[in-house]
Amino acid sequence: MKIFKLERTQQIPISVNEAWNFFSQPGNLAKITPKEMDFVVTSDLGDGVMYSGMIITYTVKPLLGIPLTWMTEIKNIKEGEYFIDEQRVGPYKLWHHQHWFKSIPGGTEIRDVVHYQLPLGPLGNMMNSLLVKSELNKIFDYRFKKVEELFGKIA
Numbered sequence: 001m002k003i004f005k006l007e008r009t010q011q012i013p014i015s016v017n018e019a020w021n022f023f024s025q026p027g028n029l030a031k032i033t034p035k036e037m038d039f040v041v042t043s044d045l046g047d048g049v050m051y052s053g054m055i056i057t058y059t060v061k062p063l064l065g066i067p068l069t070w071m072t073e074i075k076n077i078k079e080g081e082y083f084i085d086e087q088r089v090g091p092y093k094l095w096h097h098q099h100w101f102k103s104i105p106g107g108t109e110i111r112d113v114v115h116y117q118l119p120l121g122p123l124g125n126m127m128n129s130l131l132v133k134s135e136l137n138k139i140f141d142y143r144f145k146k147v148e149e150l151f152g153k154i155a
Contacts, residue, residue, distance in 0.1 A: 002125045003094065004133065006114040008140050012151040013107040020080050020101055024050045032146040034139060037061055052077045062091065062135065093117040106154045
C-alpha cells in the first residue's frame with residue numbers, strides 16, 4: 001500500500017484574505033484547471049461559501065477524454081489558514097489535499113500538500129510512475145502559471 005505525496009508552494013502579492021476568498025470558493029477551481037480536463041462543478045454550491053462537511057461534485061476528463069465523476073468533502077477548515085478536501089468518489093483510492101495560506105512580507109504563501117493512493121495495488125503504483133505523477137505535475141504546473149497570471153508574483 002504505497003501513498004504518494006505532491007507538494008507545491010507559491011507566493012503571490014495579495015493578502016491572505018484575498019487569497020482565501022478566491023481559493024475557498026469551489027467555483028473558482030475551474031479557472032485554474034487545464035481547459036482540456038473539461039472540469040465542471042455539478043453540485044449546487046448555494047452561496048458559494050465553503051464549510052466543513054461540504055460535499056462538492058464535479059465532472060472531469062483527466063485522461064484520454066474519458067469523463068469521470070469526482071466527489072470531494074471539505075473535511076477541515078480554519079478560515080484564512082487552511083482547508084482540507086478528501087475524495088469520496090473518484091479515480092483515487094485515497095486523495096487528501098491540504099491547502100495552506102500564510103501571510104509573508106509582500107503577500108501570501110500558498111502551499112498545497114496532496115497525499116494520494118491509486119487503486120489496483122502494484123499496478124496502480126506502476127501507473128503512478130508511468131503516467132499519474134507526471135499528469136498531476138502538469139496540472140499543478142498549469143495551476144501555478146494561472147495563479148501567477150491572475151494575481152502576479154512576488155519579486
